[in-house]
Structure formats: structure tokens, C-alpha cells
Amino acid sequence: MFKQSLLYIIFAGIFAVLLTPFIVDKTLFFPFITGKAFYFRTIVEIISLAWILLALKDESYRPRASWIAYSLGAFLVIIGLADLLGENPLKSIWSNFERMEGYVTLLHLGAYFIVLATVINTKKLWNIFFNASVLASVGMSVFAIFQLAGKAVINQGGVRVDGTFGNASYLAIYLLFNIFITAFLFSRSKGILVRWWYSGAILLQGIILYYTATRGAFLGLLAGIGFTLVLMLFNNNQKGSARGIIAGVMIAIVLVGAGLSAAKDTKFVQESDTLIRIAPFISLDGLKQASLSRVQIWNMAFNGFKERPLLGWGQENFNFLFNTHYSPEMFAQEQWFDRAHNVFFDWLTSGGILGLTAYLALFITAFMHMWIPHTKSFLGRVKSWFRHRLEDDDEMSLGYTDRAILSGLFVAYFVHNLFVFDNTVSYIMFFTILAFLHSVYHMPKDLFKPLFNLPTNVRKYIVIPVVIIVFLASSFFFVVQPVNANRALLGGLAPNKEGIMANLESFKKAVKHKTTGGQEIREQLVQFSVRINGFDLPDKVKTEIGDFAEEAILEYIEQVPNDARLYVFLSTFYSSRGDRAKELDALIKALELSPKKQQIMFGLGAHYVNTGNVEKGFEVLKEAYDLAPEYREAVVNYAATALYQRRTDIAYPLLIDSYGTRYVSDARIIQAYNAIGDIVAIILIYEELVKNNPNDSQNRTQLAAAYLQVGRRGDAVTELREAIKFAPEFKEQGEYFIAEILAGRNP
Numbered sequence: 008m009f010k011q012s013l014l015y016i017i018f019a020g021i022f023a024v025l026l027t028p029f030i031v032d033k034t035l036f037f038p039f040i041t042g043k044a045f046y047f048r049t050i051v052e053i054i055s056l057a058w059i060l061l062a063l064k065d066e067s068y069r070p071r072a073s074w075i076a077y078s079l080g081a082f083l084v085i086i087g088l089a090d091l092l093g094e095n096p097l098k099s100i101w102s103n104f105e106r107m108e109g110y111v112t113l114l115h116l117g118a119y120f121i122v123l124a125t126v127i128n129t130k131k132l133w134n135i136f137f138n139a140s141v142l143a144s145v146g147m148s149v150f151a152i153f154q155l156a157g158k159a160v161i162n163q164g165g166v167r168v169d170g171t172f173g174n175a176s177y178l179a180i181y182l183l184f185n186i187f188i189t190a191f192l193f194s195r196s197k198g199i200l201v202r203w204w205y206s207g208a209i210l211l212q213g214i215i216l217y218y219t220a221t222r223g224a225f226l227g228l229l230a231g232i233g234f235t236l237v238l239m240l241f242n243n244n245q246k247g248s249a250r251g252i253i254a255g256v257m258i259a260i261v262l263v264g265a266g267l268s269a270a271k272d273t274k275f276v277q278e279s280d281t282l283i284r285i286a287p288f289i290s291l292d293g294l295k296q297a298s299l300s301r302v303q304i305w306n307m308a309f310n311g312f313k314e315r316p317l318l319g320w321g322q323e324n325f326n327f328l329f330n331t332h333y334s335p336e337m338f339a340q341e342q343w344f345d346r347a348h349n350v351f352f353d354w355l356t357s358g359g360i361l362g363l364t365a366y367l368a369l370f371i372t373a374f375m376h377m378w379i380p381h382t383k384s385f386l387g388r389v390k391s392w393f394r395h396r397l398e399d400d401d402e403m404s405l406g407y408t409d410r411a412i413l414s415g416l417f418v419a420y421f422v423h424n425l426f427v428f429d430n431t432v433s434y435i436m437f438f439t440i441l442a443f444l445h446s447v448y449h450m451p452k453d454l455f456k457p458l459f460n461l462p463t464n465v466r467k468y469i470v471i472p473v474v475i476i477v478f479l480a481s482s483f484f485f486v487v488q489p490v491n492a493n494r495a496l497l498g499g500l501a502p503n504k505e506g507i508m509a510n511l512e513s514f515k516k517a518v519k520h521k522t523t524g525g526q527e528i529r530e531q532l533v534q535f536s537v538r539i540n541g542f543d544l545p546d547k548v549k550t551e552i553g554d555f556a557e558e559a560i561l562e563y564i565e566q567v568p569n570d571a572r573l574y575v576f577l578s579t580f581y582s583s584r585g586d587r588a589k590e591l592d593a594l595i596k597a598l599e600l601s602p603k604k605q606q607i608m609f610g611l612g613a614h615y616v617n618t619g620n621v622e623k624g625f626e627v628l629k630e631a632y633d634l635a636p637e638y639r640e641a642v643v644n645y646a647a648t649a650l651y652q653r654r655t656d657i658a659y660p661l662l663i664d665s666y667g668t669r670y671v672s673d674a675r676i677i678q679a680y681n682a683i684g685d686i687v688a689i690i691l692i693y694e695e696l697v698k699n700n701p702n703d704s705q706n707r708t709q710l711a712a713a714y715l716q717v718g719r720r721g722d723a724v725t726e727l728r729e730a731i732k733f734a735p736e737f738k739e740q741g742e743y744f745i746a747e748i749l750a751g752r753n754p
Contacts, residue, residue: 013061017126020054021136024119025143028181028432029171035490036497036524037104039162039173044107044431048115048486055118056478058126062459063466068125069459071449074372075441076124082365083117086110086322089358093321095567097525099357102323104493104524106345107431109322111485111523116438124442124449130403133443134195137188140439144185145208147171148215151178155218167220177430179224180423182216184436187231187416194408223426229260231419238411301348301426303340307332308352312359319359328356330571330601335634338641342606343572350424370417373441376448377410403447416440484522492520496528499535507544510535511552518559526573529560533576537583553584571600571607578610587618605631609644621651632661639665643673650679672696689713697726704734711744720748 024047032042062069070076090099090110102109127136151168153159161168167175186209193205216224236257311320311328320327329344347353355363405413420437429437453459498513514535517528536556539549557580564573574597581590594611601607608631615624625648632638632645642665649658662669662676670691680688693710700706711726724745731741747754 010061010064013057013064014126016057017054017061017122020050020057021123021127022139023050024435025136025139027435028143028147031171031173034497035104035493036500036527037107039171040107040431041104041493044112045486045490047119047431047435048111049482051115051119051122052478052482052486054122056474058122059474060471062125063470066453066459070121070125070454071445072452072454073376073445073449075369075376075445076449076454078365078368078372079117079120079441082362082369083113085318085361085365086113086358089318089362090321092318093357094324094327094569096321097521097566098323099321101489101523101525103527104496105527106323107523108429109523112431112434115485116434119435120438120442120445123439124445127442128446133403133446134192137192141185141189141192141205141208144182144189144212147178148182148211151215151218168215168218170215172430172432174430175219176221176224176427177432179216179219179221180420180427180430180433181436182212182219183224183228183231183419183423184416184433184440186212186216186228187412187419190235191409191412191416194406194412221427223423226426227419227421227423230422231415231417233257233260233415234418235411235415238414239408242407242411303334303337304329304344304347305349305352307334308347308349308356312352312355315359317359317361319355319357319362322357325353325356326572327569330604333601333603335603335605335638338605338635338638342604346428348426348428350428353428369441370421373417373444374414376444377405377413380448381407381410405447413440413444488520489523492517492522492524492528495520496524496531500531507539507542507548507552511555514559515555526563526567526570529556529563530573530576532556533560533580537579540583553580556580569600571597571604574600575607575610578614582614587614590614591618603634605634605638605641609640612644612648616648616651621648624648625652625654642666643671643675646671647673647675647679650676651682653683670695686713686716690717701729702733704730704737707733708737708741715748715753724748 027043027047027050030042030046032038032045035041035045058068087110090096093099098109100110102112127133147170150159151170154161154168154170162171162173163169163175168178169175170178170181172178172181189205189208189212193202193209196202196205213228216228236253239253307329308325310332311325314328323345325347326343326345347356351363351366354366358365417440495513495517499510499517501510503509503513514528514532518532533556536549536553539552542549560573560577560580564570564577567573574593578590578593578597581587581593591611591614594607594614597607598604598611608627612624612628612631615621615627625645628641628645628648632641635641642661646658646661649655649661658679659669662671670688672692672695677689677692680686680692690710690713693706693713696703696706697710707726707730711723711730714720714723714726727741727745727748731738744754
């Protein structure tokens with residue numbers, strides 16, 4: 008009875024994992040990410056405890072050896088060592104709320120692999136499990152149809168459907184796995200109705216994957232299908248007619264791809280939100296162009312790897328090498344990358360050459376387990392290392408088509424990973440397939456045999472109590488604590504009816520938890536303290552919140568002293584407080600850590616200009632411009648500072664080359680023209696703004712002020728009257744200004 012109860016708990020938990028993609032907890036910060044991750048961890052904690060108790064009682068549920076299991080064990084050990092020796096071990100272990108990875112997640116995935124591979128151990132159980140996964144993916148696809156129809160919100164905005172993932176690429180890789188799983192089930196099924204169901208499911212999954220407009224997943228799908236078809240062509244048992252059909256399908260795929268590539272500039276493609284992303288990506292030139300920004304990041308990743316080639320920087324530490332090796336040509340991209348947007352470069356930087364090798368071994372050993380046991384001519388000794396779990400039991404054996412489809416899945420996933428990074432659900436799907444192959448091809452040898460074969464009294468009175476205590480502690484530290492910290496952070500950010508001090512108390516609770524999201528919490532706290540400076544609050548309250556924010560981020564910087572991003576936040580904080588000396592120190596330190604980052608130079612240059620050291624600001628902003636002269640933000644900053652110094656010989660050519668005119672409608676340029684008394688330039692800028700947007704009363708008011716400065720009082724009155732017309736709330740003030748001007752005074 009006890010054994011049966013444990014099995015019920017484990018089965019319920021395993022199937023509950025399939026609901027992970029649907030979990031969105033809006034009581035959490037990053038609800039689409041954290042909700043899924045905490046749900047998955049909770050399930051794994053429960054089923055892992057139940058499994059250990061079950062395995063202690065029944066040896067048939069104890070883990071067996073396989074090269075997949077060995078590779079996974081090596082991967083976990085190597086990455087664990089890399090994390091401990093990395094730049095920021097705490098973040099490597101705990102990760103943050105935006106990603107929810109880190110070593111904690113890897114440990115849970117490892118536990119999930121063991122439980123799944125040992126408990127789902129028959130063909131019937133695996134078929135049920137895979138069918139449940141397909142059913143879940145169909146449900147997700149139906150929800151995405153509602154998004155396409157406008158009946159449900161696309162969470163990330165735009166037109167790319169994202170289901171309940173909040174990210175279209177996350178939905179895409181989930182569907183990619185399930186397309187191949189559905190094809191795998193189709194190949195093993197016999198009934199016509201069942202095959203119609205699988206065919207319909209694949210069609211629906213494929214349509215929704217298309218509407219995610221995720222180029223990496225689309226390319227992965229084509230690569231995976233192509234690889235499967237090539238393997239099918241080499242099947243010696245394949246009939247000639249079947250080979251003809253396969254060859255025809257392959258030719259059709261190539262022709263469709265070539266057609267899309269050729270038609271990338273046509274109106275049909277250009278007017279499609281999906282095709283405009285996918286079509287150029289299919290050709291080699293288009294792939295190269297679309298991957299340009301990715302290649303820049305990969306170059307940074309490789310340079311960072313060369314600094315720590317053996318074990319890398321540890322998980323979640325890509326930002327350190329990104330800052331150090333930042334390429335100025337990336338000015339149009341995100342300013343703070345925390346991933347290489349390539350899974351293999353991510354593991355190369357996180358775990359060094361050892362970590363990447365261990366990760367690739369998961370793919371290699373999966374292929375070896377699928378193909379070596381079925382190869383007649385392979386060395387007998389080597390073949391025995393990959394044999395089926397039971398020599399005379401063919402129930403779990405995979406046919407050639409089964410293996411071809413699963414091989415295509417690995418290729419599809421591999422290609423997808425060249426352009427995107429993993430998430431909780433894609434990890435779950437990957438580890439699920441690994442667990443399946445392990446359960447099919449494992450060796451008779453028991454793993455951890457000495458641990459399970461302890462004397463009965465030792466197991467009963469020592470091992471079981473210790474296991475229960477460990478798992479209770481694990482649940483507290485890996486689930487309860489991070490959830491509490493997350494909710495406290497959200498409580499700090501959300502409007503609170505009890506007042507602003509209640510927000511502060513929530514932030515204090517969040518900071519107190521030494522767990523996931525330590526840096527995120529402090530960054531959000533600093534931003535909050537800066538934001539409330541614009542609130543109508545007592546100075547005492549602002550000071551108390553600011554003091555706590557300063558203390559919290561400085562404490563974290565003491566632990567992690569080499570993160571440029573932290574110093575940028577710190578400089579913003581000191582700027583909001585008017586502490587110019589500390590602001591300067593923070594900016595200088597940030598630039599030391601990321602010497603080619605223009606955004607930091609902009610902040611440093613603005614600091615010098617605002618504190619009267621225009622010449623020093625000019626030098627810094629010139630350096631930022633020289634790093635990437637095509638960067639318009641750098642052009643404006645450099646030109647504005649040149650204007651302050653009346654260096655029109657520099658400013659005018661810069662603006663004309665970049666904008667085609669020196670009359671650029673940017674607040675910094677307008678402010679610079681005003682500082683040197685070039686009111687004519689200001690008038691021309693605002694006249695153009697009014698011409699392009701005649702209903703903007705603010706621009707008309709500014710133009711009126713400029714007219715007044717050069718004595719064009721009638722034009723000033725005209726613009727003010729027009730401003731009143733488009734902004735009735737401005738009427739009282741505008742009529743006052745008009746009356747003053749008509750009376751000969753300057754309001």
C-alpha cells in the first residue's frame with residue numbers, strides 16, 4: 008500500500024510537469040518565467056522525495072547506468088565546479104528572476120531525469136506520457152489561435168503569438184519538440200483515426216510555430232525534417248516507392264525554401280509580419296545578415312572564453328565578459344546582454360571547454376545509444392556498452408523510423424540552439440527525451456548501488472529521516488525563500504494603500520532573503536528610490552528610502568565588485584541625489600570595467616558638461632563618437648558639446664552628415680543652440696516641428712518663445728493662439744502670455 012501510494016504521487020507529479028508551460032503566476036515578478044520555474048521545482052521536490060523512498064523499498068526503481076546518465080552526471084559536476092570557481096558564485100547558483108536557471112535549476116532537472124527514467128519504464132507508460140504532452144501542446148496551440156484572432160492578448164506585444172510563455176521563441180521551441188514527438192507517435196501507431204489525430208496535431212503545431220515567427224525554430228524544423236528524411240533514404244528496408252516519395256518531399260522543401268528566399272523582396276512577403284522575418288533568413292546571405300548582431304556577441308563570448316578556457320566564468324556571469332569585450336558596433340542592440348544567444352557559446356563561457364564538451368556529450372551519447380546497438384558491423388565490445396536494458400526484451404526497442412525521427416529532433420533542437428537560449432520548458436523537454444532514451448537503452452548495472460543496499464535498520468532509522476529533512480530544507484531554500492523574496496520585491500514596486508513606507512518594508516524583506524534575484528532586487532530598489540524623487544513626499548521619507556537603497560547596492564557591490572552595470576545604477580542614484588562627486592566616481596569605475604561602452608561615456612560626458620567642465624566632456628564624447636561614428640546618439644552628444652564650445656566647424660558637419668541638416672530637433676541640440684544664443688537655429692527647428700505636427704501645442708509654445716526673443720511679437724501671439732486652440736487647458740495661461748506680449752512686455 009505504501010509503495011502504491013508513492014507511485015501514485017510520482018505519476019501524478021510527472022504528468023503535472025506537463026502543465027508547466029501553462030503556469031503564469033501574476034503574483035510574482037516576471038510571472039511567465041518564475042511561475043513556471045517555481046511550479047516545476049515544487050513538483051520535482053515532491054516526486055524526488057517519493058522516488059527515493061520508493062527506490063529504497065523496491066530495487067526495480069533504482070537508476071541504471073547508461074552513457075547518457077554518465078554524461079549528465081559529468082555535466083552537472085563540471086558546471087557545479089565552474090559555478091563555485093566563477094566570477095559570481097551566488098548568482099551562478101541562484102540565477103535571477105528573469106531567467107530562473109542557475110545550478111539550482113540544473114539540479115532539479117537532473118532529479119527530474121532520474122525519476123522519469125526509472126518510473127516511466129514501459130512502452131505503454133511512455134506512450135501515455137508522450138500523448139499527454141501532445142495533448143498539452145494542442146491545447147497551447149488552440150490558445151494561440153485565440154491570440155491570432157484577437158480574442159486573447161499576445162503578452163509580449165506585437166503580432167508574434169506567445170501562448171502562455173510571454174515570449175514567442177519559448178513557445179516555438181516547445182512546439183518544435185512536440186512536433187517531433189507527435190511524428191514519433193504517428194510512426195508507431197496503426198489505427199487510421201489515431202493517425203488522423205496525430206496528423207492534425209502536427210498541422211496545428213506547425214501553423215502556430217510559423218506564427219511565432221521564430222527564425223531559429225523555423226530553421227531548426229527544416230533541418231530536423233531534412234535530417235530525418237535523409238536517414239530514411241538510407242534505410243535498407245525502405246521500398247523504392249517510399250524512397251521516391253521521401254525524395255520528392257525533400258525536393259519540395261528545398262523548392263519552397265528557395266522560393267521564399269527569392270521572394271523576400273516581393274510585396275507578398277514584405278506585407279507579412281511572419282514571412283518578412285523568415286524569408287530572408289533562409290538564404291545564406293540572409294542568414295549571415297540576420298545573424299550579424301549575434302556574431303558580434305559570439306565574438307565577445309569567444310574572447311571571454313579565452314580568458315578562462317578550462318571552466319569558464321560560471322553560469323549567469325556572461326555580463327562580465329560582455330562588459331569587458333563589448334563591441335561598440337553593437338550600439339543599436341540591447342545594452343546589457345546576459346546571454347550569448349547561442350546555447351553552445353553560453354556553455355562555453357559558463358563552463359569552459361570542459362562544460363561545453365560535457366553538454367555536447369549529451370547529444371553524442373543520445374545518438375550513440377540510438378544507433379550503435381542496431382549496427383551489425385560495429386565492434387562487439389563497444390556495442391555491448393550501448394545495449395538494450397534487457398537482451399531478450401524488444402518491447403522498448405526503437406525501429407529505424409523511430410530513431411530517424413528522434414535524431415531529427417536532436418538536430419532541430421541543436422540548430423535552434425545556435426540562435427536562442429534555453430528556458431525552463433525547453434530544458435524540461437530536452438531532459439524528457441534524454442530520460443526516454445536512457446530508459447530504452449540503459450545497461451543492467453545499478454547506479455548508486457552502495458547507497459541503496461545499506462542495512463535495513465540504517466535505511467529505516469538514519470537514511471529515511473535524513474532524506475526527509477534534506478528535502479524539507481531543499482524545498483524551503485529552493486522554493487519557499489525565492490518565492491517570498493520575489494513577492495516582497497513585487498510588493499515593493501506595486502502601489503500600496505498603506506503608503507510608501509509599506510513599499511520600503513517590502514523591499515527590506517526582499518533584500519533580507521539571500522537567494523534568487525539578489526542583484527535584480529537591488530537594481531529595482533535603486534530605480535524606485537530615484538523615481539520617488541518626483542513624488543510629493545516629505546524629504547525625510549525620500550532620504551530614508553534613498554539611504555536604504557544606497558546601503559543595499561553598496562553591500563552587493565562589495566560582494567561583486569567587477570560588474571559595470573551595478574556602477575551605472577549607482578551613478579544614476581547619486582545623480583538623483585545631486586551628489587556629483589560620488590556620481591563621477593561610479594561612472595569612472597563603470598568605464599574602467601567596460602571601456603568601450605558608449606552609454607557609460609554618454610553619462611560621464613553629460614556629468615562633465617553639467618558640472619561646467621565642458622572641455623573634459625567634449626573629450627569623452629568625442630571618444631564615444633570615434634568608436635562608432637554611425638551611432639546617431641553619439642553624433643548628437645558630441646555635436647551638442649562641440650556647440651557649447653562654439654566649435655561649429657565640428658558640430659555642423661557632424662549633424663549634416665548624419666541628419667542632412669544642422670537643425671536637428673533634439674533637446675540637447677536645442678539646449679546647446681540656446682546656450683550659444685543661436686535663436687535663429689532654434690526657430691528653424693521648431694518651425695519644422697510645427698509643420699510636421701501642427702497639433703502639438705508644446706512645440707508651438709516653444710516656437711512662440713523663440714519668436715519673442717528675436718522681436719517677432721506678432722508671430723509669437725499667432726503661435727500662442729494656435730496652441731490654445733489645440734490645448735484648451737492651456738487657455739488661461741496662454742491668454743495671459745498674449746496679453747503681456749500685446750502690452751509690450753515679455754512674459
